[in-house]
Amino acid sequence: MKAYVMAAVLLLTTAAPAPSAIPAPSVAAAPSAAPAPFAPASFALAAVSPSRAGTPAPAGWHWPLAPRPAVLRPFDPPDKPWLSGHRGVDLGSASDGGPVTAPEAGTISFVGVVVDRPVITIDHGNGLRSSFEPVRSKLKKGASVAKGAVVGTLLAGHCGRSPCVHWGVRRGGEYLNPLSFILDLRPSVLLPLKGSGPS
Incomplete structure (x- = not known):
């Protein structure tokens, strides 16, 4: 004290x-x-x-995992686009194979494999897009999803033995902290x- x-x-x-x-x-x-x-x-x-904090105000989005996940690795963007960093957050899951849900309504803009991981991306409008990996999905590009709707299944491998999903959010080419759309940071x-x- x-x-x-x-x-x-x-x-x-x-x-x-x-x-x-x-x-x-x-x-x-x-x-x-x-x-x-x-x-x-x-x-x-x-x-x-x-405006003073330089961080988006909470937008009322939902967690993409339930129950509320632990943040295993925080958002740590690089100073320059070509440098290494962590352009999203890793969220712990209770188990592999669990559902991943849309944090906000939108349209599926990508479903496929990037390097060696299955990725799904949701276009929320206003230039905002969420991407999740490694997530297997049966949805097709152009499908509409509601907030909280299941968009895919979490696969193993991203965080070693700890099941987790990597969630990234971009506005155009700028990476944003996904947690700023859920929590008041x-x-x-x-x-x-x-x-x-x-x-």
Whole structure:
């Protein structure tokens, strides 16, 4: 608890203006008063707006596996397109052979083998596409799928002995973090509660 309080004090004294000097979200203004002392009961956690965080806001998509899977390997895109990285997430499954479902409605835009793995891709519209591997599917290109509909069966091999599916999301040629369409990944900041500022 002491470490948390010290970290919060450091954060507030170096980065946050006094509660009475915090500008409106759309206006950038310099603080006009010295930072207020830390009062644990006077602050609450809030999320930064999506435009500030640079991450898509949660879009209400569904997990492609059930029950809710563990993230075995996170999104780690390379700095340059030609460098190595992880352009999606690996989600743990209860077993190989389980169903993979559409996280959002769309149209099947690809079903086939890439290198040595079966892949299925769903076009969700607005330039967004989800791809899953290794997934065997009987669906054909052009088929419509509803959110939550089974699109294929998970095969073994991607994560060694741990059954998992690799899920990637792209908007055009840009890879996005698939979890940002399910979870709120925006950073949290301490904001003063109403009426907690100095009188």
